[in-house]
Amino acid sequence: xxxxxxxxxxxxxxxxxxxxxxxxxxxxxxxxxxxxxxxxxxxxxxxxxxxxxxxxxxxxxxxxxxxxxxxxxxxxxxxxxxxxxxxxxxxxxxxxxxxxxxxxxxxxxxxxxxxxxxxxxxxxxxxxxxxxxxxxxxxxxxxxxxxxxxxxxxxxxxxxxxxxxxxxxxxxxxxxxxxxx
Amino acid sequence: xxxxxxxxxxxxxxxxxxxxxxxxxxxxxxxxxxxxxxxxxxxxxxxxxxxxxxxxxxxxxxxxxxxxxxxxxxxxxxxxxxxxxxxxxxxxxxxxxxxxxxxxxxxxxxxxxxxxxxxxxxxxxxxxxxxxxxxxxxxxxxxxxxxxxxxxxxxxxxxxxxxxxxxxxxxxxxxxxxxxxxxxxxxxxxxxxxxxxxxxxxxxxxxxxxxxxxxxxxxxxxxxxxxxxxxxxxxxxxxxxxxxxxxxxxxxxxxxxxxxxxxxxxxxxxxxxxxxxxxxxxxxxxxxxxxxxxxxxxxxxxxxxxxxxxxxxxxxxxxxxxxxxxxxxxxxxxxxxxxxxxxxxxxxxxxxxxxxxxxxxxxxxxxxxxxxxxxxxxxxxxxxxxxxxxxxxxxxxxxxxxxxxxxxxxxxxxxxxxxxxxxxxxxxxxxxxxxxxxxxxxxxxxxxxxxxxxxxxxxxxxxxxxxxxxxxxxxxxxxxxxxxxxxxxxxxxxxxxxxxxxxxxxxxxxxxxxxxxxxxxxxxxxxxxxxxxxxxxxxxxxxxxxxxxxxxxxxxxxxxxxxxxxxxxxxxxxxxxxxxxxxxxxxxxxxxxxxxxxxxxxxxxxxxxxxxxxxxxxxxxxxxxxxxxxxxxxxxxxxxxxxxxxxxxxx
Numbered sequence: 072x073x074x075x076x077x078x079x080x081x082x083x084x085x086x087x088x089x090x091x092x093x094x095x096x097x098x099x100x101x102x103x104x105x106x107x108x109x110x111x112x113x114x115x116x117x118x119x120x121x122x123x124x125x126x127x128x129x130x131x132x133x134x135x136x137x138x139x140x141x142x143x144x145x146x147x148x149x150x151x152x153x154x155x156x157x158x159x160x161x162x163x164x165x166x167x168x169x170x171x172x173x174x175x176x177x178x179x180x181x182x183x184x185x186x187x188x189x190x191x192x193x194x195x196x197x198x199x200x201x202x203x204x205x206x207x208x209x210x211x212x213x214x215x216x217x218x219x220x221x222x223x224x225x226x227x228x229x230x231x232x233x234x235x236x237x238x239x240x241x242x243x244x245x246x247x248x249x250x251x252x
Numbered sequence: 253x254x255x256x257x258x259x260x261x262x263x264x265x266x267x268x269x270x271x272x273x274x275x276x277x278x279x280x281x282x283x284x285x286x287x288x289x290x291x292x293x294x295x296x297x298x299x300x301x302x303x304x305x306x307x308x309x310x311x312x313x314x315x316x317x318x319x320x321x322x323x324x325x326x327x328x329x330x331x332x333x334x335x336x337x338x339x340x341x342x343x344x345x346x347x348x349x350x351x352x353x354x355x356x357x358x359x360x361x362x363x364x365x366x367x368x369x370x371x372x373x374x375x376x377x378x379x380x381x382x383x384x385x386x387x388x389x390x391x392x393x394x395x396x397x398x399x400x401x402x403x404x405x406x407x408x409x410x411x412x413x414x415x416x417x418x419x420x421x422x423x424x425x426x427x428x429x430x431x432x433x434x435x436x437x438x439x440x441x442x443x444x445x446x447x448x449x450x451x452x453x454x455x456x457x458x459x460x461x462x463x464x465x466x467x468x469x470x471x472x473x474x475x476x477x478x479x480x481x482x483x484x485x486x487x488x489x490x491x492x493x494x495x496x497x498x499x500x501x502x503x504x505x506x507x508x509x510x511x512x513x514x515x516x517x518x519x520x521x522x523x524x525x526x527x528x529x530x531x532x533x534x535x536x537x538x539x540x541x542x543x544x545x546x547x548x549x550x551x552x553x554x555x556x557x558x559x560x561x562x563x564x565x566x567x568x569x570x571x572x573x574x575x576x577x578x579x580x581x582x583x584x585x586x587x588x589x590x591x592x593x594x595x596x597x598x599x600x601x602x603x604x605x606x607x608x609x610x611x612x613x614x615x616x617x618x619x620x621x622x623x624x625x626x627x628x629x630x631x632x633x634x635x636x637x638x639x640x641x642x643x644x645x646x647x648x649x650x651x652x653x654x655x656x657x658x659x660x661x662x663x664x665x666x667x668x669x670x671x672x673x674x675x676x677x678x679x680x681x682x683x684x685x686x687x688x689x690x691x692x693x694x695x696x697x698x699x700x701x702x703x704x705x706x707x708x709x710x711x712x713x714x715x716x717x718x719x720x721x722x723x724x725x726x727x728x729x730x731x732x733x734x735x736x737x738x739x740x741x742x743x744x745x746x747x748x749x750x751x752x753x754x755x756x757x758x759x760x761x762x763x764x765x766x767x768x769x770x771x772x773x774x775x776x777x778x779x780x781x782x783x784x785x786x787x788x789x790x791x792x793x794x795x796x797x798x799x800x801x802x803x804x805x806x807x808x809x810x811x812x813x814x815x816x817x818x819x820x821x822x823x824x825x826x827x828x829x830x831x832x833x834x835x836x837x838x839x840x841x842x843x844x845x846x847x848x849x850x851x852x853x854x855x856x857x858x859x860x861x862x863x864x865x866x867x868x869x870x871x872x873x874x875x876x877x878x879x880x881x882x883x884x885x886x887x888x889x890x891x892x893x894x895x896x897x898x899x900x901x902x903x
Contacts, residue, residue: 097828101831116825116827117827117828120801120802120828121803124874124875174902196874
């Protein structure tokens with residue numbers, strides 16, 4: 072549980088998700104945007120110059136409060152894990168809540184991606200490109216432009232921590248509650 | 253021990269890997285190379301181009317940037333060695349539409365305007381580029397290039413490959429020629445080739461009368477101080493009876509001495525007169541003595557330039573070495589020991605031992621004087637005088653103890669063994685012709701990378717021919733020039749390329765690619781001007797602050813009253829390299845580039861009423877054609893304040 076807590080806190084220093092664009096007119100590098108628990112950063116300006124063609128824009132409308140709520144939730148999970156290390160009755164909660172948190176975030180983030188692809192600028196030059204939903208993980212092709220959507224190290228650490236919490240809870244001889252992996 | 257099944261599995265895996273590796277080796281770009289053209293067998297595969305051509309193959313072969321003076325082209329050509337790939341031009345003294353350097357930019361206009369007459373001087377003739385140095389070797393910071401037509405010197409910033417500064421030189425009408433940079437780049441000096449009837453203050457200080465119609469006239473050279481940031485300022489001028497042609501500022505054994513030639517010690521005013529005497533001179537000027545004369549206030553200033561000291565040749569330490577009939581180039585060997593002087597109008601090249609010359613000066617071994625300048629005894633100071641060809645022009649040096657002498661009349665380059673200490677390198681009898689290298693045709697300057705430094709790179713010889721004749725496919729009466737590339741070293745030189753390059757390179761310098769680190773974009777300023785239009789009714793001036801980014805001008809339309817001055821500040825908000833925009837107005841003779849992150853100013857008068865489209869002149873994006881806007885010039889009689897443009901910014 073202690074290790075899980077360390078992983079939760081450590082995950083805050085790393086991006087959770089990234090999208091990288093490969094385009095023939097950018098031989099020098101892919102355009103990449105990374106999303107941390109509390110911010111997003113990367114080639115946003117250049118992304119939007121390219122995105123103007125198809126009418127997309129980073130960021131799509133979203134409540135900025137998520138950049139406070141989610142890190143707070145991660146810290147709370149870390150605190151819960153530490154507490155569970157000393158009070159085994161909290162192990163069940165420490166094993167279940169991370170999956171609820173990350174699952175909820177994933178569903179919410181997929182919704183944001185949906186909005187990204189469904190709020191196309193009506194004045195976009197390439198109007199033949201219809202509305203679309205970028206996947207949380209996967210590949211999107213628009214002509215010769217290909218984008219790759221991936222989880223990043225922060226999410227991996229979070230899931231690792233959540234798995235550790237599950238095993239720790241099972242080790243405590245309590246009833247296991249599984250989550251999606 | 254492996255069991256049978258495991259062994260079979262491993263064998264299959266190894267075989268599979270082998271097959272994949274073979275397929276990969278055959279299929280990958282740049283794999284098997286088919287040679288379709290190239291240089292000599294001795295030069296080897298390096299000078300042979302692969303077919304098919306892998307992307308960036310040329311770039312990967314580039315070893316040196318060459319900065320070639322453009323002569324009539326007014327600026328600098330840039331190409332690379334050894335593949336002689338034309339890269340770019342750096343505009344300096346003329347409008348250059350291709351490279352976005354036009355006088356609609358007030359910064360360019362100011363640099364090209366004579367500060368004393370206010371006249372825009374947009375003609376130029378560039379001859380001798382000089383790369384900046386630290387400890388006597390190239391450092392990749394700046395390139396200096398004077399103009400021969402107008403008295404000015406430009407400094408090019410090698411971070412941007414742009415002319416950063418032009419300093420104008422007072423007291424002379426032009427005719428600048430030879431120049432050089434000191435080993436620590438703190439002094440740039442340039443010769444006055446064309447004699448003048450200078451300001452009365454100068455004549456009075458020198459104690460010399462000049463008949464404006466008959467002469468004899470006066471000349472000299474100018475010292476330009478270069479500070480640590482490269483900024484130039486007129487430090488001093490030395491005036492005297494003789495014009496000066498080519499120049500080197502010494503290093504090593506000749507450190508602290510400015511060495512230049514004169515071909516007109518006759519002080520004549522016509523061609524025949526300049527050939528009257530059997531000898532002219534190479535002069536040795538003690539830099540410290542010039543600076544001491546300034547410090548001791550032994551100078552005069554002129555009304556034109558009250559802050560530029562003009563020193564008399566009588567007040568400085570200078571010696572003359574006689575050189576047969578009309579010398580031209582003077583070049584200094586890598587240790588600074590020899591000044592080799594080409595006898596343009598004779599069959600000789602003279603090697604002056606500068607160590608011996610300076611000792612002879614201290615020992616006062618003179619054979620006379622000319623206009624008060626002591627003449628050193630040639631028997632003491634000549635290391636050699638070689639009678640080996642007609643029309644010697646310039647000399648370059650390699651890293652193996654050889655000098656390369658270009659010959660205009662003979663149309664060749666003579667590779668010559670130098671004397672001690674270079675005999676240790678080539679192990680041959682000194683001052684002899686080791687090789688004759690044919691050139692096409694009529695050699696002017698030569699280039700061996702690093703020749704004017706303490707550590708020449710050798711390896712390549714570029715011959716800048718004055719005539720091209722039958723070398724290239726015909727293209728009308730005004731024929732391009734010819735740069736010929738040879739590989740050099742211990743063995744015979746090999747011609748590996750000939751490149752046509754427009755009129756007319758005089759001299760070139762080359763620096764390793766690794767020493768130059770150009771920026772690919774400008775740094776976008778912290779504070780970007782908000783797009784807006786300001787109207788100043790007192791000055792009758794409209795100030796337009798415009799943002800530029802793919803594929804929009806913001807604002808994309810603005811109104812101005814007819815007859816007003818329009819001052820624009822264009823800010824590129826691009827961060828991606830190679831995304832240059834243009835700003836060009838139909839019918840207004842306005843055209844400029846705006847590089848990524850660059851802030852560019854434009855000034856013109858809106859003197860014609862009507863609707864004028866402006867557009868992006870550099871193809872920037874798939875919406876490049878649509879990247880345009882309107883300037884609407886409204887007759888003043890129809891103008892009212894409600895016609896002022898208010899810029900509404902989108903989110």
